[in-house]
Amino acid sequence: MKKIKVSIGFKLIFFFILMLIISLGISSYYSYQNYSKTLVDESESELKAISVLKKKAIEGYFDELLSDLSISAKSPILRNNFSDYDRRVNKKLDKAVSDYLDLLKEEHGWYDAFLMDLKGNVIYTVEKEADYGTNLEDGVYRDSGLAKAYKKGRKELSIIDFSYYEASKDIAAFVSAPIRDKNNQLRGVIALQIPIDKINNIMQERTGMGRSGETYLVGSDYLMRSNSRFGNGKDILKKEVNTLSVTKALQGEEGVDTIKDYRDVKVLSYHTPLQIKDHNWVLIAEIDEAEVKEPLNNLIKKVYKMTWIIALVIILLSGLLIFFLIIRPVKKVQSIMNKIANNNLSSEVEFKSNDELGEMSNDINKTISSLSGILKRIRSSAESVSKSSNQIASDNSNLAERTQNQASALEELSATIEEMTASIQEVAANSEDTDVLSKNTVDFVEEGSKVIKKTIDSMEDISKRSEEISDIIALVNEIAAQTNLLSLNAAIEAARAGEHGKGFAVVAEQVRDLALRTANSSKKIESLIHNIINKIDEGSSLIVEADNSLENIIKNSQKTSRGIEEIAVAMDEQSSAAEQIQIAIEELNSLTQDNVVMVEEVNQTSDYLEEESNGLFEIIEKFELK
Secondary structure, three states, X not given: OOXXXXXXXXXXXXXXXXXXXXXXXXXXXXHHHHHHHHHHHHHHHHHHHHHHHHHHHHHHHHHXXXXXXXXXXOOHHHXXXXXXXXXXXXXXXXXXXXXXXXXXXXXXXOOEEEEEOOOOEEEEEOOOOOOOOOEOOOOOOOOOHHHHHHHXXXXXXXXXXXXXXXXXXXXXXXXXXXXXXXXXXXXXXXXXXXXXXXXXXHXXXXXXXXXXXXXXXXXXXXXXXXXXXXXXXXXXXXXXXXXXHHHHHHOOOOEEEEXXXXXXXXXXXXXXXXXXXXXXXXXXXXXXXXXXXXXXXXXXXXXXXHHHHHHHHHHHHHHHHHHHHHHHHHHHHHHHHXXXXXXXXXXXXOOOOOOHHHXXXXXXXXXHHHHHHHHHHHHHHHHHHHHHHHHHHHHHHHHHHHHHHHHHXXXXXXXXXXXXXXXXXXXXXXXXXXXXXXXXXXXXXXXXXXXXXXXXHHHHHHHHHHHHHHHHHHHHHXXXXXXXXXXXXXXXXXXXXXXXXXXXXXXHHHHHHHHHHHHHHHHHXXXXXXXXXXXXXXXXXXXXXXXXXXXXXXXXXXXXXXXXXXXXXXXXXXXXXXHHHHHHHHHHHHHHHHHHHHHHHHHHHHHHHXXXXXXXXXXXXXXXXX
């Protein structure tokens, strides 16, 4: 794919335009942010001011209702004439009270006014709706807002929140107060029905709110307590407003947030809690963010147009300046660079200036002069290189021959060392076998010595037992002698006995013969045992001598084994040393072979240098020098 050629002038102008656009964009962004913040701050201030006024108006309106009803409950007309009565009987009292309540309703703009006795009967209303004459304790309206107002009104001044009221067929809120006589005894309850239009008129006042601004009330159940200007007029207790502003206000916070309202439209929302008796209501003031920033958007359009006009003028002027101050000098430099590219170093840049372009022109002229000098020195160096390469080629031929001879000698030495290493390894192997046999002989001799020692112990034990037998035989001889003596005594006594002792004499004679035979046998046994003991002593002496000889053999064998082991270790060391020598000779031989290859490469390099030197001469001849 062919690359598109873009001139430096176009790049400079493009870069300048880009920087201009970026700077204008950044400037516009910060201006937009600052002006946007200013507009939002102003709108927040306006919303806060309007909210404060409407908050005071709503709180003041409910305070006024409570105050008016409290004063009315203390009116002499009600305190002095009100009693638990049947309205259908006392028409005169009915007329007096009705005139007073009618007057209050007209003066204060109430929707309706009510009187309830202590039994919960609605004894009077101005509007005479369906609740008139009913009972608020057990009647159809016992769960209504009016019934709640009656129950709380018996105790204190109270406000009942909005709820659907069937009698009016609409949403209703009530204010109630107790009626007490001169003795502060409870006589009844007065209540009024709050007019919704009055609250809506306050909240829907649009002064300073623009096209999309509105204010509205919300209860703790997140339902509206006033109609929205964007609704159908039936928003109270029907339209849910579960937004961040309402939540914060119900928590007692006051402030401004940018949120999406109940219409899912992004708005600037101010929120503040209301102090209305014991009810947790909040006041919300909002305006669409789009309307707040509308002046900014219009300003941006105007600024956008002016920015482009100014940018075009700046671009035109900057283009002219860039052409005369940058592009034209660069064109001159480009012309000289083209000549240099075509091997012409005889020209210089003819441009004088005190800026960077002037310095660049001077540097280019210096470069041309420097290149000319360098090329001349290169020509001289190329001649020297050519001569040196010829000399290197000659010297390398001699070096190659010597290196080859050295390689042959190393190969012969390596073969000799290899044979010697094999012999040493064979001797080392035989030494190791001899060492093993010597160690085995020592082990066998040591085992024989242990057996001889056990034999000596056994013969000593036999000798002891023979001596014990000899002692026993001596005892037997002594018993035989005593028996013989007793037999002699018995024979003498038998002779004295005469005829009566003949039988006893025969027995004594036999006993004597037995004693003599026993003595003779004992002597023979004693003689045999003495011979055995003598033989055992002689055998023990011989075994001891054999044991001493074996110990000497063991000592000598151990010395021989250690000597053979040392010889084996020495032969192993000589074998390892021989192997190291052989490895070193092989490495030296390898290095020598590498030197041979290197010498050949140097010869090739020398040839290449000579060729390159000739080529360099040809290149330098192409340049046109000063």
